[in-house]
Amino acid sequence: xxxxxPLFLRALQGLPVDRPPVxxxxxxxxxxxxxxxxxxxxxFFTRCQTPELATEITLMPIKQIGLDAAIIFSDILVIPQAxxxxxxxxxxxxxxxxxxVRKKSDVLGLNTSNVEEKLDYVFRAVKMTKKELPEHIPLIxxxxxxxxxxxxxxxxxxxxxxxxxxxxxxxxxxxxxxxxEKITHITIEYLKKKIEAGxxxxxxxxxxxxxxxxxxxxxxxxxxxxKINDALKALKPIIIYPKGCWHAINSYSKIGASGLGxxxxxxxxNARYLSGNNITxxxxxxxxxxFSPKNELIKLTKEMLNEFGNQKYIANLGHGILxxxxxxxxxxxxxxxxxxxxx
Amino acid sequence: xxxxxPLFLRALQGLPVDRPPVxxxxxxxxxxxxxxxxxxxxxFFTRCQTPELATEITLMPIKQIGLDAAIIFSDILVIPQAxxxxxxxxxxxxxxxxxxVRKKSDVLGLNTSNVEEKLDYVFRAVKMTKKELPEHIPLIxxxxxxxxxxxxxxxxxxxxxxxxxxxxxxxxxxxxxxxxEKITHITIEYLKKKIEAGxxxxxxxxxxxxxxxxxxxxxxxxxxxxKINDALKALKPIIIYPKGCWHAINSYSKIGASGLGxxxxxxxxNARYLSGNNITxxxxxxxxxxFSPKNELIKLTKEMLNEFGNQKYIANLGHGILxxxxxxxxxxxxxxxxxxxxx
Numbered sequence: 001x002x003x004x005x006p007l008f009l010r011a012l013q014g015l016p017v018d019r020p021p022v023x024x025x026x027x028x029x030x031x032x033x034x035x036x037x038x039x040x041x042x043x044f045f046t047r048c049q050t051p052e053l054a055t056e057i058t059l060m061p062i063k064q065i066g067l068d069a070a071i072i073f074s075d076i077l078v079i080p081q082a083x084x085x086x087x088x089x090x091x092x093x094x095x096x097x098x099x100x101v102r103k104k105s106d107v108l109g110l111n112t113s114n115v116e117e118k119l120d121y122v123f124r125a126v127k128m129t130k131k132e133l134p135e136h137i138p139l140i141x142x143x144x145x146x147x148x149x150x151x152x153x154x155x156x157x158x159x160x161x162x163x164x165x166x167x168x169x170x171x172x173x174x175x176x177x178x179x180x181e182k183i184t185h186i187t188i189e190y191l192k193k194k195i196e197a198g199x200x201x202x203x204x205x206x207x208x209x210x211x212x213x214x215x216x217x218x219x220x221x222x223x224x225x226x227k228i229n230d231a232l233k234a235l236k237p238i239i240i241y242p243k244g245c246w247h248a249i250n251s252y253s254k255i256g257a258s259g260l261g262x263x264x265x266x267x268x269x270n271a272r273y274l275s276g277n278n279i280t281x282x283x284x285x286x287x288x289x290x291f292s293p294k295n296e297l298i299k300l301t302k303e304m305l306n307e308f309g310n311q312k313y314i315a316n317l318g319h320g321i322l323x324x325x326x327x328x329x330x331x332x333x334x335x336x337x338x339x340x341x342x343x
Numbered sequence: 344x345x346x347x348x349p350l351f352l353r354a355l356q357g358l359p360v361d362r363p364p365v366x367x368x369x370x371x372x373x374x375x376x377x378x379x380x381x382x383x384x385x386x387f388f389t390r391c392q393t394p395e396l397a398t399e400i401t402l403m404p405i406k407q408i409g410l411d412a413a414i415i416f417s418d419i420l421v422i423p424q425a426x427x428x429x430x431x432x433x434x435x436x437x438x439x440x441x442x443x444v445r446k447k448s449d450v451l452g453l454n455t456s457n458v459e460e461k462l463d464y465v466f467r468a469v470k471m472t473k474k475e476l477p478e479h480i481p482l483i484x485x486x487x488x489x490x491x492x493x494x495x496x497x498x499x500x501x502x503x504x505x506x507x508x509x510x511x512x513x514x515x516x517x518x519x520x521x522x523x524e525k526i527t528h529i530t531i532e533y534l535k536k537k538i539e540a541g542x543x544x545x546x547x548x549x550x551x552x553x554x555x556x557x558x559x560x561x562x563x564x565x566x567x568x569x570k571i572n573d574a575l576k577a578l579k580p581i582i583i584y585p586k587g588c589w590h591a592i593n594s595y596s597k598i599g600a601s602g603l604g605x606x607x608x609x610x611x612x613n614a615r616y617l618s619g620n621n622i623t624x625x626x627x628x629x630x631x632x633x634f635s636p637k638n639e640l641i642k643l644t645k646e647m648l649n650e651f652g653n654q655k656y657i658a659n660l661g662h663g664i665l666x667x668x669x670x671x672x673x674x675x676x677x678x679x680x681x682x683x684x685x686x
Contacts, residue, residue, distance in 0.1 A: 160503050163665050166631035170639075210587075213607035213629045213661070244553075246589065247608060264556035265590060286556045288509035296513075318556070322506050 006136045008069040011314050012201060012237045012258045012280050020305065020313045021068035022337040023140070024330070025241075025261075026320030027061040028073045031327060034060055044089035048074050054125035058139075059132055064327075065334055069138050069201075072126055072194075076144030076205055079186060080153050082118040083110040093157070100156030102168065107179045112186040116193055126197035141199030143191055143228075145206035145242075146183040147221035150176070153183075162211050169220055176220065184224045188231045195235050203239040203261070204228060207319075210244020217248055229257050239282060243319060249274035264289075264318035268307035281308060284318040285333070290325045294332050301336040310340065349479045351412040354657050355544060355580045355601045355623050363648065363656045364411035365680040366483070367673070368584075368604075369663030370404040371416045374670060377403055387432035391417050397468035401482075402475055407670075408677055412481050412544075415469055415537075419487030419548055422529060423496050425461040426453040436500070443499030445511065450522045455529040459536055469540035484542030486534055486571075488549035488585075489526040490564035493519070496526075505554050512563055519563065527567045531574045538578050546582040546604070547571060550662075553587020560591055572600050582625060586662060592617035607632075607661035611650035624651060627661040628676070633668045637675050644679040653683065 005013075008021040029035045035057060038047065047053045057073040077087045077095055088096045101107060116123070130139055144152075152158075154165040169176035191202050209221050221242070229238050233256050241261030242248050252260050253275035262271045262283035271281050285304055292300065305315065315337040321330070348356075351364040372378045378400060381390065390396045400416040420430045420438055431439045444450060459466070473482055487495075495501075497508040512519035534545050552564050564585070572581050576599050584604030585591050595603050596618035605614045605626035614624050628647055633640065648658065658680040664673070 158503070160501070161631075161665075163631055166629070167634040167665075170632055170635045210608065213627075213632075214610050216607075216629065216632075244587070244608065247610070247613075265553065265587065267557050267590070270590075284556075286509070286559065288504075288506055289513055289556075289559075291510040292513045322504075322510075 006068070006138050006200075008138050008314065009200060009237065011312065012239070014258075014280055014312050016311065018310075019340050020308070020310050020315045020337060022315040022334055023067045023069040023071065024061070024065075024317055024321050024334075025071075027065070027067060028057045028071060030323045031321055031325040031330060032060055032064060033327070034064070044075070048078065049121045051121060051125040051128045054121075055128040055132060058125070058129045062133065062137055065330055066338070067137075067334060069140055070129065070133055071140040071142060071203070072122070072129060072199065074122055074125070074142070076142070076149065076207075077152060078119055078122060079143065079149055079183065079190065082115055082190070083112060083182070083186060085110070085153060087152075095152055095157060097153065097156040101153045101179065104175055107175055107182070110179075110182055112182050112189075115186055115189045119190060119193070123193055123197040126194055126199055130198040138200035139198065140201050140203055140239075141191065141194040142203040142205060143187045145204050145209065145221060146180045146187060146224035146228075147212070148206050148208045149183045149187075150179055150220075151208045151211070153179070162208055166211065173219075180220065180224050184227050188228055191228065191232055192235070195232070199236065201237045201239060201258070202232060203241055203259075206240070206242040206245065209242045209248070214247040217245060218251075222248060222251060226255050229255055233257065241282070246270065246274065250276070253278040259314060261316070262318065268304070272308075277312065280312045280314060282314040282316050284316070287317045287319055287322045287325070290317075290321070290329045290333060292329075294329065297329055297332055298336050301333055302340070305337060305340045349411070349481050349543075351481050351657065352543060352580065354655065355582070357601075357623055357655050359654065361653075362683050363651070363653050363658045363680060365658040365677055366410045366412040366414065367404070367408075367660055367664050367677075368414075370408070370410060371400045371414060373666045374664055374668040374673060375403055375407060376670070377407070387418070391421065392464045394464060394468040394471045397464075398471040398475060401468070401472045405476065405480055408673055409681070410480075410677060412483055413472065413476055414483040414485060414546070415465070415472060415542065417465055417468070417485070419485070419492065419550075420495060421462055421465060422486065422492055422526065422533065425458060425533070426455060426525070426529060428453070428496060430495075438495055438500060440496065440499040444496045444522065447518055450518055450525070453522075453525055455525050455532075458529055458532045462533060462536070466536055466540040469537055469542055473541040481543035482541065483544050483546055483582075484534065484537040485546045485548060486530045488547050488552065488564060489523045489530060489567035489571075490555070491549050491551045492526045492530075493522055493563075494551045494554070496522070505551055509554065516562075523563065523567050527570050531571055534571065534575055535578070538575070542579065544580045544582060544601070545575060546584055546602075549583070549585040549588065552585040552591070557590040560588060561594075565591060565594060569598050572598055576600065584625070589613070589617065593619070596621040602657060604659070605661065611647070615651075620655065623655045623657060625657040625659050627659070630660045630662055630665045630668070633660075633664070633672045633676060635672075637672065640672055640675055641679050644676055645683070648680065648683045
């Protein structure tokens with residue numbers, strides 16, 4: 001990489017930087033008035049499946065907030081859809097699958113072929129966005145972890161505990177592994193095509209890894225994320241975000257991924273200790289903290305920056321930004337990071 | 344304490360035992376057919392508020408499963424009710440508060456007096472249960488942590504993130520602390536009366552401590568639990584269960600509580616390390632693991648026992664037992680513990 005390497009990619013590669021880059025999980029949406037206007041006009045999957053809309057939404061926070069990386073507007077559940085599962089996005093409810101995966105015949109019936117064709121709209125959105133983005137703003141592509149995708153496919157909706165998904169795995173581990181293999185296979189194909197289409201880095205969201213015990217995590221989630229990372233790490237930098245899985249930080253620091261997302265339950269100090277400072281860390285402000293009064297928010301953001309330090313670090317929230325977050329506070333958060341120097 | 348001290352209390356006091364005692368969070372209900380019969384006959388708060396029913400339900404798992412401690416059938420939300428908040432328990436939804444606490448006037452309007460009268464039905468249930476219980480089976484009383492009670496009172500229902508409750512605290516910390524003080528005050532009064540009525544130990548459920556960051560936990564949850572513990576620890580042994588708060592294990596091991604509940608995200612080894620082996624640990628099987636085939640469940644239970652060791656340990660799940668858990672598997676779990684010896 002030469003000196004023109006964008007800040008975000010420099011930090012992700014562990015190269016020296018003057019300040020940490022910043023982006024925000026779910027930055028493209030929810031809290032932005034222009035996004036809400038589009039949301040009221042087009043349903044969720046129309047926004048995902050129309051490259052012009054996905055591009056417009058992806059660029060919105062870059063223009064309006066000034067972040068250091070863009071993330072393509074899409075959803076982790078395009079993968080079950082591409083496998084033949086009908087996923088609806090219900091208002092005030094979230095994802096809903098009328099016929100969840102529960103039996104062997106359901107798993108056998110899942111189709112993992114023709115990703116290129118079935119998710120063509122994503123690849124077109126990536127290409128279109130790359131043309132519009134300034135050169136110094138990299139584009140992040142993403143997918144859910146196989147475990148997290150299984151959670152939705154089996155449970156059939158969001159859940160606090162994903163008890164049905166877990167019981168499915170514990171009652172019939174062989175079938176669970178068959179399903180996880182299928183999801184892993186299609187996810188690798190999908191992310192390869194996304195990289196070919198132009199994304200500069202990839203993030204794997206293991207949003208529900210935290211519902212598993214530390215031992216079950218090593219059976220049902222870690223090995224499949226590792227498999228995806230192994231297949232892709234030579235192509236582009238990979239960020240792994242295992243929410244609630246502080247117990248896996250050490251393992252993830254050793255598999256050749258470039259970045260590791262940290263949630264707010266883990267301190268910077270613990271995360272650095274557990275990862276042996278082997279990997280760029282990303283995070284970890286509690287999204288609810290963006291509702292704090294501005295002075296408090298500035299203080300907390302500076303504390304976060306001082307604790308992580310400005311090298312091998314990408315500033316972010318510890319999970320997706322919340323709806324109704326005041327836009328001014330998002331700007332305060334981002335501007336505090338952009339003017340930070342702890343030298 | 345003399346040699347007649349029941350096994351559960353011996354373990355909780357750190358006295359030598361031949362095997363670890365076992366009880367199960369939410370053991371009185373859900374998975375037991377006789378409980379489901381009562382559930383179909385009487386609504387939730389009728390069951391809580393009728394001492395005869397609460398006693399019958401509390402004794403059910405002692406007679407049918409053979410656990411080493413009973414826990415009084417009740418709910419953490421009797422506290423907001425006693426403060427004048429109308430809490431409904433909706434089928435297939437959980438707790439619902441039509442008028443949640445959001446403004447200063449709401450907080451000021453909460454009434455923390457007359458606990459003895461308002462929660463008289465709990466104290467009568469405790470007395471009645473104590474009369475029926477065999478002498479070697481202690482009775483556990485409980486309350487929610489002030490933070491967890493605030494979560495419900497402000498959010499108005501269950502939630503994955505308790506974002507409204509958190510924003511309330513972060514936008515107006517003074518008001519949040521005023522509310523937490525009020526809850527702490529009434530909770531101490533309530534637990535004192537429960538101890539007077541006859542409970543042998545008290546568990547504080549901080550079921551939603553895990554939604555806070557490690558720093559915010561020390562602002563909004565830990566100090567209030569410590570205050571309750573300080574007020575009661577000379578009276579009866581206290582168990583603190585801070586779900587998802589591995590970062591607080593070390594602090595809790597130093598405040599003179601008797602027991603600390605561990606969830607399944609934290610290994611026994613980590614929990615022993617973080618607590619400096621200063622305190623009896625309780626936990627931590629994933630409730631979903633009770634859906635495993637029997638041989639697997641026996642193997643996992645033995646692993647848990649070997650990892651925690653048989654001293655200063657109370658076997659339990661890492662959270663409440665799930666509805667639909669096979670009763671036979673509950674027996675397998677309990678019997679494996681009761682026949683355990685790692686000497």
